[in-house]
Amino acid sequence: MQRTSTVGPDYFHKVVDCQWACPAHTPVPEYIRLIADGRYADAYMVNWRSNVFPGILGRTCDRPCEPACRRGRVEDEPVAICRLKRVAADNKTDITAFLPQVAPRNGKTVALVGAGPAALTVARDLAPLGYHVVVYDGDAKAGGMIRRQIPRFRLPEEVIDEEVGYITGLGIDMRLGQRIDSLKDLLTEDYDAVFVGTGAPRGRDLDLPGRKEAAANIHIGIDWLSSVAFEHVDRIGKRVIVLGGGNTAMDCCRTSRRLGGEDVKVIVRSGFEEMKASPWEKEDALHEDIPILNYLVPKEFTHENGRLTGVLFEKVTAQFDEKGRRKLVPSGDPDEHFACDDVLVAVGQENAFPWIERDLGLDFDDWGMPKVDEVTFQSTLPKVFFGGDSAFGPKNIIWAVAQGHDAAISIDRFCQGQDVRDRPPPGTTMVSQKMGIHEWSYDNDVSNDLRHRVPLREKGESLKNVKLEVELGFDLQLGLAEAQRCLNCDVQTVFAEPICIECDACVDICPVDAITFTANGEEADLRTRLSAPALNLTQDLYVSGELKTGRVMVKDEDVCLHCGLCAERCPTGAWDMQQFTLEMTHAGEKPCAR
């Protein structure tokens, strides 16, 4: 193999799996260290810069970082990264002094349609640069789906108010309660650019027999959740069936339990394992005594005298064809009827753009989605940009934030007459952590603790009030203990072959057999010849140039604990522990790291 090139951001960025997996590339180990250090406000600001809504995401994020976490590969469970973010948010001091200064107006005006996470991210990135940012939203309060669809027992309203407030406080022209019904009209208002962040606001319906007749007791999940959030609805029948297996379904069933639902069931077509809901959300539902029944396909809403009586299901089993594709086929068992008073339909969300005229030069594809560039988020109408769920369909808040950052870069470049395809690279630095012979400026002593559970409010109490937050969050001690589980994957093992004397000290001390000195070869062959075979092909090998004996050093990064023992046992300093920082360059910034 060729000597591994560590020039440029990619090689070491991939080693920081959590940061690599995060759509916004939040420097996770960095903020976890700050939490361990008790520097909650600093930890919060590291997050705020990257993901804009640390307190909200610390409660609701879909956490792509956690399945990627290296800790999950050396023991049972990853670091509770998401809930640590909440520790920073809960315990920070006043951070208003750290918020960006707003530059004098630059004469450009940008309209943002929607006040959800994507648009608010664009607003936050552009307002400090001097843009006059105008945000339109049909709701009376900003936040979009964060406010409408996420139940208050998962995300208290104060948290939304606070974090939305940091953005609206940057001199944003908020036009709440003003729904945009025509893009054509908006475009006549002479904005320099328009950003569309209207989300995926339409819940899918189930067009089954009985749907019309029993309509009074059949509700679309996301609409119902938003009615609850805005306090238009405060009760539901005693027996509730939730159809659908995503996170919205989990929010629906748990909300029902708090609004009078005593016998609440979730019923899904597929198997329990294949449900779209995150495992922890399913766990939360089960914890609140909500059974999840699977392999049942709804067939009919049954009703009597115009009143819903229940739902009839066909029983199915999963069959796999030779290509491994799953098909649900009738099991042959008799249909099963479940009686209920109300049904919540949470079987997916769709985009809807009835307010965008189709003759503006803004192209749509065959599925009714706007044609949007995947890098620049620009539509075929150059001054109109998209982001969040409205760009590429329903995803999570963290994706909306990441897309908002990217769209903001494009909008800024577009307004300044620069090429939107010319993207600023991230800023990176490498800094040695060596303080003394065996002292590092990070805590390299790996904690043996297993993942700590987030304390919950007592069930009886939390089921009584839909606004009472269920999770209490880590307290400072638990937060510290959980933070100590982080392996500091951003503190990289950096090898300098000219000074290596091949004494094997690093090989002998490495607790996870990551280092090997061996004859060079092709990657596939080399992977089998290491101290421990490198079976995770998504993790690159770190290969040195040729050493004095003609061999090469090969390190498998897969399960490296970043404990620094290789560097401590190295007599010549050929191994060094260097902190790799990568910060995304946002709109109007020069690529540089702190």
Next chain:
Amino acid sequence: MTYITKPQLHHPGLAPNGLGKTRRDYEGSVSTLCAGCGHDSISAAIIQAAYELDLPPHRVAKLSGIGCSSKTPDYFLGASHGFNTVHGRMPSVLTGANLANRDLIYLGVSGDGDSASIGFGQFAHAIRRGVNMTYIVENNGVYGLTKGQFSATSDKGSKSKKGVVNHDSAIDLVSVALQLGATFVARSFSGDKAQLVPLIKAALSHQGAAFIDCISPCIQFNNHAGSTKSFDYVRDHNEAVNTLDFVVPREAIHVDYEPGTNTLVTQHDGSVLNLHKLAEHYDPTDRISAMAYLAGRQAEGEVVTGLLYVDPRATDLHEGLETVETPLNQLTDAQLIPGSAVLAKLNASLR
């Protein structure tokens, strides 16, 4: 010296051996030797060998004297018996322990000071008596703990870190061991685990006095130009006479070398040493020619390594003394004091 303990987390693919133990289970506490010390590599090789041999740690006794090398038993086989003797007295204590309980596997770990200076006589007598043990000298040719004076194994003409030339003749422990009748003699290098691990496995299985002289560079005081125990010098002058595959009897023997280029030696316990010859005409079962070969190559400045001599018909001290099969420490009063009738019979036989 390292401040943190080695993390307990290990590679998820770490395989258990026949006893269900992983290699990590054979580790000891974290080393307090200097970074890069060759002795740590030898400890790692001992760990690997014990793991591969499925040794139950509680059946192993590790003994040592004083010195950097003699600290190392703390860093491997943490669940084994250990004894740190006074300087140079490890061979006597080991002999005594072996006489009392012949069932344990004895591993003596010593250094060039401990074995070639203060304990030279002890070393000689344990070897010539044929105590069933593995005796490893971690040989760095320097007094590391007292900051770099020449030891008795430093070669004549080699230079200290300060540039002083050694005018004393070196004691070659391998030649001495051969002379004294060791039935297993090997030399290896801490920087070559592929060679060292099978040698340790073979030595641990050998039923007699097994001696391994392991050159182990002292990073701090003896790894400079002019030293003959440095990484560079040993790598440049290493002449391996053979490579060894250690085969336990239950495994099938695969010989994939050209006929005539390898020697199979079956030891007392049934283990097989499959030796692949690297030096032509070198016969590791011929003690006299081994000594001559060593002397010749040594005069050329070469460091001969590999399994230099093995006696497949080795006997040990217990055979010489005709002791009972039961370890002496397990004999009961009834067996040790058979009574006046037996005494009377014995006396009668002598009249």
